[in-house]
Amino acid sequence: MRMSMGQVGRHLLGLAVAGLTLATGGAAFAAELGQPAPWEWTLQQSASPVMDNIVWFHNFLFVLITLITLFVLALLVIVVMKFNAKANPVPSRTTHNTLIEVAWTLVPVLILVGISVPSFRLLFLELDVPKADITIKATGKQWYWSYAYPDNGKFEFDSLMAQDKQPRLLGVDNEMVVPVNKVVRVQVTGADVIHAFALPAFGVKIDAIPGRLNETWFKATKVGMFYGQCSELCGKDHAFMPIAIRVVEDKEFASWVETAKKKYASGGTSSYASAAGPTQ
Ligand SMILES: [Cu+2]
Numbered sequence: 010m011r012m013s014m015g016q017v018g019r020h021l022l023g024l025a026v027a028g029l030t031l032a033t034g035g036a037a038f039a040a041e042l043g044q045p046a047p048w049e050w051t052l053q054q055s056a057s058p059v060m061d062n063i064v065w066f067h068n069f070l071f072v073l074i075t076l077i078t079l080f081v082l083a084l085l086v087i088v089v090m091k092f093n094a095k096a097n098p099v100p101s102r103t104t105h106n107t108l109i110e111v112a113w114t115l116v117p118v119l120i121l122v123g124i125s126v127p128s129f130r131l132l133f134l135e136l137d138v139p140k141a142d143i144t145i146k147a148t149g150k151q152w153y154w155s156y157a158y159p160d161n162g163k164f165e166f167d168s169l170m171a172q173d174k175q176p177r178l179l180g181v182d183n184e185m186v187v188p189v190n191k192v193v194r195v196q197v198t199g200a201d202v203i204h205a206f207a208l209p210a211f212g213v214k215i216d217a218i219p220g221r222l223n224e225t226w227f228k229a230t231k232v233g234m235f236y237g238q239c240s241e242l243c244g245k246d247h248a249f250m251p252i253a254i255r256v257v258e259d260k261e262f263a264s265w266v267e268t269a270k271k272k273y274a275s276g277g278t279s280s281y282a283s284a285a286g287p288t289q
Contacts, residue, residue, distance in 0.1 A: 149204025152246030208237030
């Protein structure tokens with residue numbers, strides 16, 4: 010079956026629309042709040058202003074590259090159909106066209122500038138830590154995390170993966186607890202090798218490097234459990250040092266702080282640390 014140029018164009022447009030519908034509509038059923046879902050192929054649901062921006066930027070670029078790819082494909086199809094030896098036995102001897110040459114230089118430049126503006130805006134949003142309501146220090150260790158609360162009584166505790174907890178490989182014994190709608194500054198470092206503190210729903214990913222204090226931030230806009238993982242290959246149990254953050258209302262946070270102060274008064278409390286002794 011042969012199609013006219015117009016038909017080809019309409020088919021390509023239809024494909025693009027179908028693709029975009031899938032990409033945007035798919036998010037509704039595939040993504041889950043705070044944790045990965047089976048067969049998930051979109052980003053996790055956002056729960057912070059930074060992640061909102063990352064999702065927006067992702068969708069913006071996705072539409073842009075789809076349009077560019079379809080445009081180039083359409084040009085290729087036109088050339089193949091219209092300018093093959095059979096359809097066009099006497100080729101044109103044209104070698105220059107100033108207007109087209111200026112356009113195909115200028116248009117990509119404008120597209121790149123259009124990408125760079127929201128890209129830099131996002132970069133600054135991520136790196137420029139706003140005035141923090143609370144600071145937490147997260148230390149990556151082989152193979153668990155320790156969280157210290159210098160602003161709330163200076164207690165520190167270890168957070169280890171709990172075999173018996175759901176979600177599998179993400180549940181921990183002691184979660185990091187933070188208040189909702191508050192700017193949390195996270196200072197990140199490593200005690201032994203390089204780890205990385207990453208939590209998809211908050212749009213956070215930063216290296217935990219021994220001897221260096223890195224800084225990131227998030228403002229959780231939803232109450233609930235949020236999970237992330239160490240994201241720098243750090244040894245044999247790299248896959249088993251999840252990050253679990255429980256976001257709660259202010260009141261609940263205050264009462265948790267009071268309990269935590271007593272519970273973690275002696276410093277690290279993990280069964281791992283007490284059973285195996287210091288690991289460094
Ligand atoms: Cu690690």
